[in-house]
Amino acid sequence: MRAAVLDAALAALLEHGYDGMNVADIARTAGVAETTVYRRWATKADLAAAAIGELAVVENPLPDTGSLRGDLRALLAQIMALLRRPEVERLARAAVALAGDDPRRSEARTAFYRARTAGSATVAVRAIERGExxxxxxxxxxxxYLVAPAYLRLLLTGGPLDEVLLDDSVDRTIAAFAR
Incomplete structure (x- = not known):
């Protein structure tokens, strides 16, 4: 049930954007009652954040290369590959649009961001445990610090999400935080 609802929600987000996303349609597509959806996700914003978060988890498994540099490079490479996909770029732009005055939209954006950052932070926690x-x-x-330049390029400057950015972002992150 959870997977079917999240798949339907993600499809709706990709096709219609956040404003066009309709919980009743998502429930129907997933083959569940609308009340079932609302029992698990209290708001449309919660559902949108969960669907985007699930995409990130599926598309970006947490790397464990044994080194901070390797993990940061693998993580950012996955994120950049995901951001290069047109439908994901639309989602990222939609997430930024959620920043308006509507508190529910801000909650969706914040919920996704916190879930994604907290999950990825495991890479840094392991590096702390290893003494890196x-x-x-x-x-x-x-x-x-690692991902900000990629999002800046995607959403504001239009610069390339390339190997130079990848290497520079990893090097600068390590220089900023390592011993």
């Missing part, structure tokens, strides 16, 4: 990062390092800040 200092004990006081903020694991979520490491991930924010």
């Amino acid at each position: 990062l200092p004990a006081g390092a903020d694991a979520e800040a490491v991930i924010e």
